[in-house]
Amino acid sequence: MAPSPRFKQVFVLSTAMLSFISFWKAAAVVLCDLGSSAYYAGGIAMNAFGPAFPWYVMAVMLFAGLMIMVYVESCAMFVRGGVYKVVNEAMGHSMAKISVSALIFDYMVTGPISAVSAGLYVSGLLYNVLPLLHIGWHVPPNVFAVFFAVLVTAYFWRENIKGVEESSDKNFKIMVFVSVVGAVLMGWSLLTVWQRGFNVPPFKLAFTKESMGWMVNFPWLRSIAIVGILMAFGHSILALSGLETLAQVYREIEDPKIKNLKKAAMLIFIFSLLFTGGLTFLASSIIPPAMVGGKYADNLLSGLALELNGPFWARLVLQFFVVVSGSLMLVGAVNTALVGSNGVLNRVAEDGILHDWFRHLHKKYGTTYRMINMVAISQIAVIILSRGNIYLIGEAYAFGVMWSLVFKTLSLIILRFNEELPRGWMFPLNIKLDKVYFPAGMIVVFLILLSASAINLFTKRIATISGLAFTAVFYAIFQISENMNRKKAKLYAESEDSDEMLNLRKEDDITTILPELSKPKKILVPVRNPNNLVHLKSVLETADDDTTDIIVLSAKIAKGAHLEGDQGTITEEDQDLFGPIVLMAEKYGKTVKPIFVFSNDPFYSMAQVAQAAGADEIVMGVSGSTGAEVQLERLAMAWGMLKKPGAPAKPLLARVVWEGRQMTYQLS
Amino acid sequence: MISYKSTGSPMIQQSDGVSLSAIVKPENIIFLDGTPSREEAVRRLAERILPQVDGVISRKALLDRISEVEKLNQVLESGFYIPHAKFPELDGFFAVLGIMQEGFTDPASGLRVKAALLLLSPHKPAFFQRHLNMLSLLSQTFQPELIEKLASLRDSSAAAAIITGR
Numbered sequence: 007m008a009p010s011p012r013f014k015q016v017f018v019l020s021t022a023m024l025s026f027i028s029f030w031k032a033a034a035v036v037l038c039d040l041g042s043s044a045y046y047a048g049g050i051a052m053n054a055f056g057p058a059f060p061w062y063v064m065a066v067m068l069f070a071g072l073m074i075m076v077y078v079e080s081c082a083m084f085v086r087g088g089v090y091k092v093v094n095e096a097m098g099h100s101m102a103k104i105s106v107s108a109l110i111f112d113y114m115v116t117g118p119i120s121a122v123s124a125g126l127y128v129s130g131l132l133y134n135v136l137p138l139l140h141i142g143w144h145v146p147p148n149v150f151a152v153f154f155a156v157l158v159t160a161y162f163w164r165e166n167i168k169g170v171e172e173s174s175d176k177n178f179k180i181m182v183f184v185s186v187v188g189a190v191l192m193g194w195s196l197l198t199v200w201q202r203g204f205n206v207p208p209f210k211l212a213f214t215k216e217s218m219g220w221m222v223n224f225p226w227l228r229s230i231a232i233v234g235i236l237m238a239f240g241h242s243i244l245a246l247s248g249l250e251t252l253a254q255v256y257r258e259i260e261d262p263k264i265k266n267l268k269k270a271a272m273l274i275f276i277f278s279l280l281f282t283g284g285l286t287f288l289a290s291s292i293i294p295p296a297m298v299g300g301k302y303a304d305n306l307l308s309g310l311a312l313e314l315n316g317p318f319w320a321r322l323v324l325q326f327f328v329v330v331s332g333s334l335m336l337v338g339a340v341n342t343a344l345v346g347s348n349g350v351l352n353r354v355a356e357d358g359i360l361h362d363w364f365r366h367l368h369k370k371y372g373t374t375y376r377m378i379n380m381v382a383i384s385q386i387a388v389i390i391l392s393r394g395n396i397y398l399i400g401e402a403y404a405f406g407v408m409w410s411l412v413f414k415t416l417s418l419i420i421l422r423f424n425e426e427l428p429r430g431w432m433f434p435l436n437i438k439l440d441k442v443y444f445p446a447g448m449i450v451v452f453l454i455l456l457s458a459s460a461i462n463l464f465t466k467r468i469a470t471i472s473g474l475a476f477t478a479v480f481y482a483i484f485q486i487s488e489n490m491n492r493k494k495a496k497l498y499a500e501s502e503d504s505d506e507m508l509n510l511r512k513e514d515d516i517t518t519i520l521p522e523l524s525k526p527k528k529i530l531v532p533v534r535n536p537n538n539l540v541h542l543k544s545v546l547e548t549a550d551d552d553t554t555d556i557i558v559l560s561a562k563i564a565k566g567a568h569l570e571g572d573q574g575t576i577t578e579e580d581q582d583l584f585g586p587i588v589l590m591a592e593k594y595g596k597t598v599k600p601i602f603v604f605s606n607d608p609f610y611s612m613a614q615v616a617q618a619a620g621a622d623e624i625v626m627g628v629s630g631s632t633g634a635e636v637q638l639e640r641l642a643m644a645w646g647m648l649k650k651p652g653a654p655a656k657p658l659l660a661r662v663v664w665e666g667r668q669m670t671y672q673l674s
Numbered sequence: 675m676i677s678y679k680s681t682g683s684p685m686i687q688q689s690d691g692v693s694l695s696a697i698v699k700p701e702n703i704i705f706l707d708g709t710p711s712r713e714e715a716v717r718r719l720a721e722r723i724l725p726q727v728d729g730v731i732s733r734k735a736l737l738d739r740i741s742e743v744e745k746l747n748q749v750l751e752s753g754f755y756i757p758h759a760k761f762p763e764l765d766g767f768f769a770v771l772g773i774m775q776e777g778f779t780d781p782a783s784g785l786r787v788k789a790a791l792l793l794l795s796p797h798k799p800a801f802f803q804r805h806l807n808m809l810s811l812l813s814q815t816f817q818p819e820l821i822e823k824l825a826s827l828r829d830s831s832a833a834a835a836i837i838t839g840r
Contacts, residue, residue, distance in 0.1 A: 606783075607748075607751065610751060632746060635802070636746050638802075638806060639758070639805075639806065639809055640748065642806040642807075642809045642810040642813075643750060643756065643809050643810065643812075643813040644750075644813070645810055645813075646809065646810030646811060646812065646813030646814035647750050647751065647752055647754075647813040647814065647817075649810075649814045660806075671802065671803050671806055672803070673806065673810055674807065674810075
């Protein structure tokens with residue numbers, strides 16, 4: 007009689023199988039969002055405060071560099087770097103809920119503004135091309151933009167329901183294309199400027215009644231120069247959207263993470279400065295101000311292409327490429343807004359501040375479709391309500407991004423005093439006071455942000471009303487959800503469908519997941535206690551991600567069973583083990599394959615998985631109850647028992663690792 | 675042979691091969707009648723191994739140590755049991771194999787045990803690799819088919835021959 011199998015079913019944690027990307031691709035993902043504002047920020051700013059707009063768009067892009075540094079510090083900390091986690095850590099639950107409500111509002115507006123802008127660019131191109139093709143269709147640009155934006159949003163709505171993940175490869179290709187078109191546009195613009203001469207944009211601000219908002223009632227305030235500057239800065243700040251994507255993409259940056267994050271940050275800054283700041287500046291110099299605020303207000307870079315020196319056909323070809331590249335980027339930003347908002351909502355739902363109803367998974371695709379529906383429907387509503395008027399959406403914009411950044415920066419300042427744990431990187435200009443690094447530089451950034459946000463409350467009426475209303479509604483949803491979840495937690499010991507929420511995939515046998523382990527070297531890391539992951543840390547520090555599969559094995563002990571058929575469910579306690587594992591893998595930028603088995607002998611399950619996977623190494627943490635030698639003895643016996651008599655087996659390195667020490671032996 | 679060191683690059687060498695013929699000899703094989711308990715079976719194996727380590731380990735030290743480590747030892751899924759203990763005074767392996775026609779049911783695992791081998795090893799870092807190799811080899815050798823075959827025998831020479839393949 008052969009030994010009966012100790013386990014049959016295997017659970018694979020697919021949410022933790024992160025694949026890591028280079029800093030180039032990480033930068034491309036962020037730039038698809040951040041860089042897309044180049045297509046509309048200039049026109050909106052021009053209509054708000056006149057021909058001085060390029061100075062302020064440039065100032066916002068320089069300020070974006072500072073905010074990118076703030077994000078680098080937040081990513082390099084001991085908690086995840088997104089707004090929700092950081093604010094929660096520093097200022098508590100309520101402030102975190104307010105800031106995440108503001109952030110979701112940002113996503114609700116980012117998608118529509120990008121989609122409508124793409125529609126307006128395409129409409130502008132058709133306006134020039136259709137007469138050449140003797141097609142007499144005339145669709146008002148705003149109507150076309152609404153239809154286009156709704157279609158694009160609906161498409162990505164469907165794609166997100168289907169669970170089509172955002173591809174960094176696609177983003178990278180788009181950014182390469184955009185860079186080439188941008189370089190041609192910039193080069194040709196410089197040539198035109200050289201031929202025509204350069205007009206320095208005026209500094210004088212000319213606010214419209216609409217752009218002054220409630221400030222119309224405070225003429226004495228407007229006469230203060232700094233207030234005027236902040237008002238203009240606030241109207242240009244929509245060029246800052248997309249920074250939160252950096253916090254999300256940081257999870258996926260490959261090892262060495264901080265170094266690569268800094269490279270990505272530098273790349274994002276330089277590109278944004280040249281692309282958004284530089285092209286806006288050139289557009290203001292080449293296009294007459296009346297046309298910037300009129301004919302080309304909705305498609306400034308198309309206008310730049312068409313107003314260059316050269317034959318019309320060549321300018322039309324350039325406009326075509328500008329529209330194609332811009333549409334790809336803007337449409338990508340629509341998807342990023344859906345993916346980002348769904349990610350943030352999932353994150354807060356994990357913390358129990360969004361009712362489980364929202365977390366219900368789609369039967370076929372396994373996605374959190376109710377969250378996606380909510381965001382997509384809101385975005386479509388914004389598009390329709392805007393009637394294709396990008397200035398109107400621009401007016402609603404900035405509330406979310408500004409206030410979420412205010413809360414985040416303030417939280418980072420507070421954490422400098424509350425939490426002395428080392429950071430991977432710190433925002434510059436710090437004064438060492440005893441154990442604390444007083445964040446002088448970051449405080450200056452915070453004061454600028456706070457001032458601009460406060461001024462925006464008065465000047466951007468639509469943003470203030472809609473932003474406050476939306477934030478209040480979302481805060482109420484979070485509060486009610488939290489109360490309901492709290493009551494539910496008292497009624498039920500554990501969630502009935504907790505397996506699904508972790509995206510656990512059930513397999514009948516370990517052999518079915520072997521094809522997913524394709525790297526030449528394989529290391530098996532058994533884990534049991536989330537507080538004892540020193541051994542996993544040592545593997546993540548030393549393993550080469552390109553050549554090594556790291557299999558993290560957790561065995562739930564089911565005593566006395568021969569484990570036929572279903573072995574039961576994974577409890578929340580079991581799931582809790584995976585959280586620190588995923589965080590640690592993210593921190594080191596290494597891919598891990600977490601699998602969960604039911605077994606009545608952990609050493610048997612280790613040996614069985616190791617032999618099935620052809621592992622080269624097993625790295626265990628030391629057991630406080632038995633000690634390293636007993637662990638190795640039990641593993642040696644399980645390893646021997648599973649070997650077929652006489653059959654050669656691949657030698658296995660068995661290591662037990664604990665703080666500062668390790669024991670290493672070979673099992674053959 | 676082994677490494678036991680502060681964290682750094684592992685220093686591994688292929689271990690010396692271990693062989694069952696050195697420890698599984700007819701004179702070290704006993705047949706235990708009836709259905710002894712797990713503790714009783716281990717005690718009888720310990721009594722039988724005492725002469726082999728006479729003058730090196732006292733009876734009390736041996737029984738105390740075996741009793742201590744017995745709590746950590748586990749019966750293998752194959753129904754084979756390897757109670758084992760390490761002593762710094764020893765320089766090599768010592769073993770006694772007990773074969774039981776009826777066997778006993780292990781209270782911890784519920785498994786039926788018809789063969790148990792008491793293994794004593796040197797408690798020296800340089801020997802631990804060989805100790806692991808021996809445990810692995812024993813576990814690999816004593817599969818359920820072999821155990822059933824041994825349980826039907828009453829001749830220790832025949833049992834040793836089957837085990838060592840000679």
